[in-house]
Amino acid sequence: xxxxxxxxxxxxxxxxxxxxxxxxxxCFADYKAKKDDPLRLHYGVIELPDAxxxxxxxxxREISRRIAAGGWQLLTVMGIFGPEGLAERRESAxxxxxxx
Numbered sequence: 001x002x003x004x005x006x007x008x009x010x011x012x013x014x015x016x017x018x019x020x021x022x023x024x025x026x027c028f029a030d031y032k033a034k035k036d037d038p039l040r041l042h043y044g045v046i047e048l049p050d051a052x053x054x055x056x057x058x059x060x061r062e063i064s065r066r067i068a069a070g071g072w073q074l075l076t077v078m079g080i081f082g083p084e085g086l087a088e089r090r091e092s093a094x095x096x097x098x099x100x
Contacts, residue, residue, distance in 0.1 A: 027053035029080045030089055031063050033072040042072070044096030045089050053080055066100040 027048045034041050046066065052059040056077070064074040079085075090097050 026082050027080065028082070028086060029059055029063060030078045030085075030093070031067075032075040032078065033067050034075055035071055035073070041075075042096045043093055044100065045086065045093040045098055046100050047098060048080070056080070063100075070100065 027050055028045055029048055030043065030045050032041065032043055044067070046063055048059055048062060052062045059080055060074065060077050063077060067074060
């Protein structure tokens, strides 16, 4: 019996999709943002798509776009890191830990 190439491809995609999603979920950044009138500042941690992790400019644009929905303006991206850096930043980020 010959293997069905369509089924083989579908099975391969089904098996690799969770691994690809997990890899994409392993990228985070910490940043500082502000709101004016009255001035408010916050430090936050955000999850980024994999493509933004490889390109600092894209990471900055992604963070700016997402926090702008909450009325915040990005001041600086402090760093991009993997899941190993989450625990040490959680307390400092407080309410802005993975909020956006």
